[in-house]
Amino acid sequence: MKYLFPFLSLFLFISEISAQSDVEDYIQQFNRMAVEEMHKFGIPASITLAQGILESGSGKSGLAVRSNNHFGIKCHTGWAGRKTYHDDDKKNECFRVYTEASESFRDHSLFLFHRSRYSFLFELERTDYKEWAKGLKKAGYATNPKYAHLLINLIERYNLHAYDLIEDMEMYAEMEKKKNADENEQELSEELANVGGPITDEVKPIISQHSGNVFLFNRIKTVISGPDDNLVSISQKHNIKIKRLKKYNELYDGEDLTPGMKVFLQPKRKKGPYRYHVVKPGESIREIAQMYGMKAGDLYEKNHMQANDQAAPSELLSLRKTNDNTPATISYEEFLRNKNEMIKQKERLEKKVVESPAPIVADKKERIIESPPQIDELVNNEKPSEVIEEVAELNEDGDEIIEAAADVAEEAIYTVQKGDTLYSIARWFKTSVENIKAWNNLESNALAIGQALIVGK
Known part of the structure; x- marks a missing residue:
């Protein structure tokens, strides 16, 4: 039982990361539509985005995927377009079907704009997203008693209210330009x-x-x-x-x-x-x-x-x-053993690279590059006694060429350690997971401590 809780925590963490990524992707894809609708009808872009995220499951719901309905808008009297039927508050309820997502965003604006029960919302400032959220719940847009809270939480968590401050599309373009610059810095x-x-x-x-x-x-x-x-x-x-x-x-x-x-x-x-x-x-x-x-x-x-x-x-x-x-x-001591074992495995592979016949290339020079010490001096300020050497070559343009493990004629063997995964081993030995699985006839990614793997051919 004691192993269940760490696994459950990791599962919940991964699920949270995945959901957050879906929301961010949705905002990235549809924020322009929300801003354009705001300028035409006066509905805060933050409200439109938050409703879209909530009602469509960040665009992943069956209604959004199959019917392009991002706001859960039902058919109601007078709808002459295509229809689909899903269980919602009642069984087999009628929902609107759109050709593309932009039609859903426009219909959402028209739905709010032309229905008298929502008319009081348009007397609010478009920057007052909290009152808009409470008003939507009061007017009966959704039956969930926490609907307003859910909208406000999404808006504040993802800073959606920043879109409400955009005066025109020229300002939007400037904002996107700055955001792209910030994303480049993040990358x-x-x-x-x-x-x-x-x-x-x-x-x-x-x-x-x-x-x-x-x-x-x-x-x-x-x-x-x-x-x-x-x-x-x-x-x-x-x-x-x-x-x-x-x-x-x-x-x-x-x-x-x-x-x-x-x-x-x-x-x-x-x-x-x-x-x-x-x-x-x-x-x-x-x-x-x-x-x-x-x-x-x-x-x-x-x-x-x-x-x-x-x-x-x-x-x-x-x-x-x-x-x-x-x-x-x-x-x-165990930490040093782990560190030393990884170094030795890498040294053995690199030694095979060095000892393998070098390709004959005209006008190239060989040189030795020292990589940084691989053992941290964490005790008594002792200096590591070894450094790893890689043999590199310079081509005519002065660029380095390191012979890859895949070019080594003799097989290189690695013994699986605690905590290893195929991905971490592949990165360490500069190859791919697919190569390691093929060389070792592996059908899954499961590994066992002490298992010998071919990591280079």
């Missing part, structure tokens, strides 16, 4: 979220593109350190004292920057940019905190953990609010 933040860990083929182009450029991550001025950067060079370039850089990035005495590391030029935040992080084998709390631009102490505190505790693989860490649960922890 950049998401793209850079995992930078700072092992330098993989996926991360290399990101580092190359953003190295040395200042950008905002978690509302903090940030740079990506290049291969030749250190505390001194970053300090001089951005006019920040080394002491401050070390404090902002929670660096130990004697510790310097590593290539591809996110370097914060301002103090880190108490909260991360996202709600949760799923711990991967070998990840330390310090690494995770640096990954998201938040202070390690705050990450410990939000998750009821003691200093130097390490979360077990697959545990869910809260990055913004206090965690309802205390994540399971592992000993420092």
